[in-house]
Amino acid sequence: MKLIVAIIKPFKLDDVREALHDVDVHGMTVTESKGFGRQKGHTEIYRGAEYAIEFLPKIRLEIAVSDDKVETVVEAIGSAARTGKIGDGKIFVMPVEDAIRIRTEETGDVAL
Amino acid sequence: MEQITQVSYALDTFYFLMSGALVMWMAAGFTMLEAGLVRSKNTTEILAKNVGLFAIASIMYMLVGYNVMYGEAINAYIPGISFLLGGDNAVADVMASGGDIYYSSMSDFFFQVVFVATAMSVVSGAVAERMKLMSFFVFAIILTGFIYPVQGMWTWGGGFLSELGFSDFAGSGIVHMTGAAAALAGVLVLGARKGKYGPNGEVRAITGANMPLAALGTFILWLGWFGFNGGSQLQLSTIENANAVAMIFVNTNMAAAGGVIGAMIVSKILFGKVDLTMILNGALAGLVAITADPLSPAPLSATLIGLAGGVIVVFAILFMDNKLKIDDPVGAISVHGIVGIWGLIAVTFNNADATITSQLIGIVAIFAWVFIASLIVWSIIKAVMGVRVTEEQEYEGVDQSECGMEAYPEFTNK
Numbered sequence: 001m002k003l004i005v006a007i008i009k010p011f012k013l014d015d016v017r018e019a020l021h022d023v024d025v026h027g028m029t030v031t032e033s034k035g036f037g038r039q040k041g042h043t044e045i046y047r048g049a050e051y052a053i054e055f056l057p058k059i060r061l062e063i064a065v066s067d068d069k070v071e072t073v074v075e076a077i078g079s080a081a082r083t084g085k086i087g088d089g090k091i092f093v094m095p096v097e098d099a100i101r102i103r104t105e106e107t108g109d110v111a112l
Numbered sequence: 113m114e115q116i117t118q119v120s121y122a123l124d125t126f127y128f129l130m131s132g133a134l135v136m137w138m139a140a141g142f143t144m145l146e147a148g149l150v151r152s153k154n155t156t157e158i159l160a161k162n163v164g165l166f167a168i169a170s171i172m173y174m175l176v177g178y179n180v181m182y183g184e185a186i187n188a189y190i191p192g193i194s195f196l197l198g199g200d201n202a203v204a205d206v207m208a209s210g211g212d213i214y215y216s217s218m219s220d221f222f223f224q225v226v227f228v229a230t231a232m233s234v235v236s237g238a239v240a241e242r243m244k245l246m247s248f249f250v251f252a253i254i255l256t257g258f259i260y261p262v263q264g265m266w267t268w269g270g271g272f273l274s275e276l277g278f279s280d281f282a283g284s285g286i287v288h289m290t291g292a293a294a295a296l297a298g299v300l301v302l303g304a305r306k307g308k309y310g311p312n313g314e315v316r317a318i319t320g321a322n323m324p325l326a327a328l329g330t331f332i333l334w335l336g337w338f339g340f341n342g343g344s345q346l347q348l349s350t351i352e353n354a355n356a357v358a359m360i361f362v363n364t365n366m367a368a369a370g371g372v373i374g375a376m377i378v379s380k381i382l383f384g385k386v387d388l389t390m391i392l393n394g395a396l397a398g399l400v401a402i403t404a405d406p407l408s409p410a411p412l413s414a415t416l417i418g419l420a421g422g423v424i425v426v427f428a429i430l431f432m433d434n435k436l437k438i439d440d441p442v443g444a445i446s447v448h449g450i451v452g453i454w455g456l457i458a459v460t461f462n463n464a465d466a467t468i469t470s471q472l473i474g475i476v477a478i479f480a481w482v483f484i485a486s487l488i489v490w491s492i493i494k495a496v497m498g499v500r501v502t503e504e505q506e507y508e509g510v511d512q513s514e515c516g517m518e519a520y521p522e523f524t525n526k
Contacts, residue, residue, distance in 0.1 A: 045383050047390065047443070048430045049317035 001096040001109060002070050006061040007035065007089040008081040013059050019080035020063070023072045027112070029062040039087030058089065064099055066109040114207065120349035121206055121214055127357075128219040131343025134336045135226040139166045141332030142233035146240060147519075148326025149389065149442045153509025154241045155321065155519030161236050161245060165252045169229035172257035177228060178221055180261035181269045188272035191265040197221055214347055223343055227287050228256045228264075230340070234291025237442035239298045241318075242305050242506050245514040247499045251489060255294055259485045263290060263478045278474035279466040282344035284404035284455035285474060290482045292449025296438070297486035302499050304439030306506050315433055318441065323388055330392040334368050337399045341406040360406040364399065367406070367418030371398020374422025382426070393429065393443045394422035397451040404455040408462040417458045421451045 008016055013030065020028065034055035041054040065073050074091055082088055101111040143162035147155050179194040186192050198217070206213045232252050239248065264286055266273040280286050308316055320326060341364045347353045375394020379387045398418030402409075409417060428446035432438045438445065456475055459466045493499055500506075505513035512518065 044317075045385055045387065046317035046319045047387060048383060048426075048433065049315045051317040051319070 001099060001112070002065055002067060003094050003096045004061075004063045004065060004070065004073055004077070005092040005094070006063075006077050006081070007033070007058050007091075008061065008077070009083070009087060009089060010057055010059045012081045012083070015080040016061065016077055019076040020073065023069070023076045025063060025065065025069075025073060025076075027063070031060040031062075033058050033060040037087070037090070056087070064096055064112050066112060117207060117211070120211075121216075123349045124347050125215040125219045127348040128215050128223050128343060128346070131339035132219070132223040132226050134339025135223070135230065135343065136336075138226075138230055138333050138336030138340065139233060141329045141334075141336055142230075142237065143329065144325045144332060145329030145392070146237040146442055148322040148324070148329060149237070149320035150240050151318065151509070152321040152519060153511055156511040156515045156517050157245060157509075158236065158240055159519070160515055161240075161248055162233065164245075164249055165232045165236060165256075166229045168249060168252040169232050169256040170225055172253055173225045173228050173261075174221070175257065177257050177261040178224060180258065181224070181264040183269075185265060185269065185271060188270075188275060189266070191262055191269065191271070214349070227283060227340075228260050231260050231287045231291040231294075232256055234288060234444050234448045235295040235298060238292075238295035238440045238444040239302055240441045241510065242500055243298075243302055243510075244497070244499060244501055245510070247493050247497055250493055250497070251294075251298070251486075254489050255486070259294065259482055259489070260290055262485075263481050266477065267474070273470075273474050273477060276473060277465065277467060277470040279405065279459050279463060279471065280456060280474065281405050281407060281459075282341045282403045284400055284452040285478050288400045288403065288448035289452035289456075289475070289478060292445045292447075292452060293479050293482035294486040295440070296445050296449065297483050298490050298499075299438055299440060299445070301487070301490040301494055304437065305441070306503060308439045309437060313437065320389065320441075326389065326392055330395050334365075334395060334399065337364055337368070337403075341403055345407070356407055362411050363402055363406045363409055363414035366411045366415040367398040367402030367421070368395045369398065370415040370418030370420075371395050371401070371422035371425070374398070374419035375426050376422075378423050378426040382430075389443075390426050390429070393425050393447050396447045397421035397425035400448055400451045401455040401458060404452075405459040405463050405466075408459075410462075413462060417455070417461075420458075421454055424454055425451050 035058055036055055041052050041056060043050050043052050070093060077091055098107055099111040100107050143159060146158045150158050174197060176195055180191045183194050184192045200216050200218050201213050232255055265271045267278055267280055267286055308318060310316060338361050342357050342360050345353060345357050345360060348357055371394040372391050375390045376386055379390040398421045401417050401421030402414055425446050428450040429443045432440055432446055453475055456471050460468050460471060501510055501513050
């Protein structure tokens with residue numbers, strides 16, 4: 001079992017959700033987040049004084065999947081979120097020890 | 113004939129009252145403009161401040177201010193002092209006056225009281241986000257009861273400035289520059305907001321929380337200004353007066369429009385972008401500029417006076433911010449003070465009765481009195497009760513320290 005964490009551009013969220021739906025992913029957690037990488041921030045101006053927006057708004061997706069689906073899901077997120085321009089984001093894959101569905105107390109892959 | 117006198121008295125009184133009600137609504141305009149240009153953590157306090165100052169101005173002006181300004185004066189420089197309002201005009205007196213008494217004296221009080229509240233509203237934006245609320249209210253008592261009425265008596269109360277020929281139709285100087293001079297003194301005593309200037313004096317942007325509110329506030333002020341300038345004609349019920357009022361409405365609107373364009377062009381050239389807050393200040397600058405004489409100029413001329421006001425205000429704000437390091441979050445000192453002075457000078461372009469000498473004497477006299485008196489009062493308040501919240505309170509926001517309540521509590525309490 002793996003946890004896939006993806007940081008994507010906010011306007012790509014709908015595309016990514018649809019792509020994931022198409023590969024049979026039926027659950028995810030989405031967080032509005034801020035950060036910077038190579039894209040860096042930009043400057044704005046207010047009453048003649050420039051100020052820097054150092055942290056850009058991003059969307060953070062968290063999806064837990066069984067080991068056999070990791071490759072498809074990563075591929076789906078990557079192709080849906082890609083614009084080819086700087087700031088498209090990153091995908092992290094990390095191991096997960098277990099998962100428990102609270103309602104039924106099921107564990108393991110069936111709980112996903 | 114008696115019927116006509118009755119009707120015209122009623123009409124002029126009605127016009128005066130409705131103009132006053134429009135000016136009262138400017139309090140809402142200032143409130144929204146200021147609420148938009150401060151940070152969200154200081155919103156409740158700025159709302160409380162604006163509501164409170166309006167109430168204080170109303171009460172102080174009834175108790176003493178109106179009589180200081182329009183009562184028996186000791187001489188042309190020193191007003192007398194008396195308290196509370198007298199009775200209204202008797203019917204027989206109005207009939208016997210042959211048209212000299214043409215509106216209710218209570219309507220006159222009402223129209224004047226909303227002006228003093230406007231002057232005080234100018235102060236609140238400049239000292240926003242760091243002043244103790246009660247200290248501000250104590251100053252409001254002194255300004256609206258004494259400082260404003262004394263200089264008001266000099267011109268509108270028949271004092272030495274009016275004898276000198278100083279011309280200020282609706283109050284570019286008497287109302288707006290007065291508010292700005294008191295605000296300037298306050299900011300000098302108070303200091304800049306923490307974080308406004310870096311260690312090497314670099315200017316940092318402290319962005320306002322809500323641009324829609326700032327824009328709404330500006331439109332409300334623009335609307336209210338038709339009462340401010342239009343009502344200052346004092347009479348409607350003759351063809352001549354009706355024409356004058358219409359001219360004033362047109363010129364007031366044209367000047368605001370010119371101010372927007374002036375500020376927009378300068379902002380685009382200087383920053384490469386159209387800064388909304390500067391345009392809003394530009395609209396108000398146009399209005400302040402035309403207030404000293406909204407009747408004499410032709411509409412095109414009024415547009416240009418307003419446009420110049422809009423150009424001046426952007427440079428004035430940058431000069432205050434960058435060179436003088438005077439931190440005025442809403443630009444009130446520039447809009448109402450610097451442009452108020454411009455408006456008073458511009459009177460001489462179109463009004464043959466006004467001379468540059470009398471205008472300059474008026475500007476210096478009013479500014480010196482209000483600034484020095486305010487500086488003394490602010491300093492006393494600072495010594496007795498303090499003017500500034502602590503650094504920690506300023507960081508947390510004055511909503512918490514002064515009002516114990518946030519403007520948008522669901523962000524934190526859900």
